[in-house]
Amino acid sequence: MRHAFGFVLGVLLTPALVYGSAWGYVQAGQSFDGTGQAITDRTRIYGAFALLAAVGLVMGVIIVARWASPLVSLVPAFALLGLSAWFLADPGRALDLPGQVPPAGDLDSGLRMLLGSGVYAMMGFALLMPAWAPRRWGSGRDEDAAGFDF
Template sequence: MRHLAGLLIGLVVTAAVLGGGGWAVQQAVGNAAANPPDNQRMWIALGAMAAVGLVVGLVTAGRISPLATFVPSMVLLAWTVVYALDVNRALSLIPSEPSVNQIVRDAGFGAKTLLTTGVYALLGVALFIPVLMPSRWSRRHDDLDEEYETTPEGSYY
């Protein structure tokens, strides 16, 4: 059951990194290019980046199933490998049609920035490291489990 919850949390983290992180980066880049820059938009973008960083940090450091970090790491690393092998195919996965909602397009353009600068590769490797820890795959031992069998005093064993 713990691994099913980890899988679901991994899907949420993937959406947060791709959607929330991409949107925040696009807002920050667009605000930096604006003359004069809008401080309110910049604070909102930085808050969104901090929220995505908090989610990633909690999943990486927490005692959740390793699937919670494995799912987003594989998505980010796979997309980076596709980008390295075929740039046009990797960029074609980003929604950019005018029929798509503006927020989704902003998230896509921010994801393009993160993909082309290698941030997704860095984040994918950082999220993959907890998967390699054997202690993350086993569950914690309860204190009650240690007293498996009590022996009467004076026994031979």
């Protein structure tokens, strides 16, 4: 049951991580002037950094949580690594995908930039690491009971 819940949670977290990081990237990029070296919209950049920090926090919790099924991190890892591999094999079709999936607009450029720059591959490899820990695949009930001496 733990792995079924982990699979469903992984499926739900995948678009949240992808869209959250892309939207934060776009909002941060639109809120400063790189040539003038000045922030043009402080409210927007604070919101963008808060969203990017939330994406990083969720990824960190997924990576280090011993109670979570490895499928919570494995599903988004395979999705991100598969998307990155598809980009390397056929960049034109992979970069066309964000235009076919709602919502459209500025978010598409964020999805394309993070995919093309390898950020999604990096996120995928980071999320792949917890699946290699053997204790994440077990139930953990025997370890918890043996660890408490009252």
